[in-house]
Amino acid sequence: MDLTESAFRERQGETFELVPAAAGTAELRLDEVNGLGPDSFALLFRGPLPGWLPQRTYHLRHAALGELEIFLVPLGPDVQGFRYEAVFNRSAG
Helix, strand or coil: CCCCHHHHHCCCCCEEEEEEEECCEEEEEEEEEEEEECCEEEEEEEECCCCCCCCEEEEEEECCCEEEEEEEEEEEEECCEEEEEEEEECCCC
């Protein structure tokens, strides 16, 4: 499956399972999909508190998108949980 901005937009608000669960976190919710340009977009995930996941590539599973390897960067906590960002850049340069 081609992981495009529109494919993730259709899944906004849905849950992605972290496989295997790490640091007490088993699920991340896709809260935002932000276009960054013609070939780039960012995903904002939210996980539970307390605890957080360190920056690295994680194996995620989604019912419609299947198995994914996504590099997550921790952004910090807010009142709803701990935020993580993944940036996709599809430019040929």
